[in-house]
Amino acid sequence: MWVIDSYDWQRLRSAGISSDVPQALIDLTTSQTREEAESAYWKLDNAVVRQGSLFPSAVPTTVVLLEAIQRCVPEVRVKILELLVQIVSGETDPDEVGFGVDIKQLCLDELVHGFSIVVHWLEVGTTEEQHWCVDLTMMCGLHSLPLRQRSRIALRRLRDETVEAPLRELCNASLNELEG
Numbered sequence: 001m002w003v004i005d006s007y008d009w010q011r012l013r014s015a016g017i018s019s020d021v022p023q024a025l026i027d028l029t030t031s032q033t034r035e036e037a038e039s040a041y042w043k044l045d046n047a048v049v050r051q052g053s054l055f056p057s058a059v060p061t062t063v064v065l066l067e068a069i070q071r072c073v074p075e076v077r078v079k080i081l082e083l084l085v086q087i088v089s090g091e092t093d094p095d096e097v098g099f100g101v102d103i104k105q106l107c108l109d110e111l112v113h114g115f116s117i118v119v120h121w122l123e124v125g126t127t128e129e130q131h132w133c134v135d136l137t138m139m140c141g142l143h144s145l146p147l148r149q150r151s152r153i154a155l156r157r158l159r160d161e162t163v164e165a166p167l168r169e170l171c172n173a174s175l176n177e178l179e180g
Contacts, residue, residue: 004064009021012056012060014048014055015046015047015048015093018047018057021044025065027039027043028044028076029064029072031072032073033075034076037075037076041079041082049090052089053090054087054092054096055103056101056103065083065087066084066110066113066114069084077121077125078132081129081136084111087107088107088136112144115144115147118133118140119133119137122136122155122158134155134158134170135170137151137154137174141178142177152175152178155178
């Protein structure tokens with residue numbers, strides 16, 4: 001993926017070795033099975049986000065994941081969506097705050113740029129993918145006032161069309177969050 005090569009990963013801090021992040025992203029995005037994706041997922045989960053703390057490498061990781069979600073095999077997509085939720089739900093690592101960059105906000109900005117990708121998978125994804133996309137759609141609506149109404153519309157539509165009670169409940173909780 002060209003987008004991976006557009007970043008200087010060695011300059012981006014992570015919880016681990018930043019130069020390992022591109023290979024982990026390649027491993028995740030080119031995985032053919034859920035097991036391969038799971039292995040690559042944990043390499044990223046412990047590097048760009050660790051126990052809810054975000055590191056600078058999380059920002060380009062968000063960009064790469066949004067690109068990859070359009071090309072990956074279905075078995076991998078759910079792990080990419082899960083990792084995106086972990087990233088945008090995290091907080092800037094306390095050691096990074098001193099650098100004056102709000103990593104969480106930058107990750108959310110990138111997610112907002114990929115809003116149409118998220119809503120696409122909210123509409124056509126598997127039930128498991130839709131669960132993760134509900135969270136991502138809500139995060140876009142909370143972060144971007146112009147997307148708030150579009151997020152509500154998408155979540156209402158999914159809620160009204162789904163037969164899955166847990167998914168309907170998740171949509172309702174997210175709608176309450178957006179309206180609160």
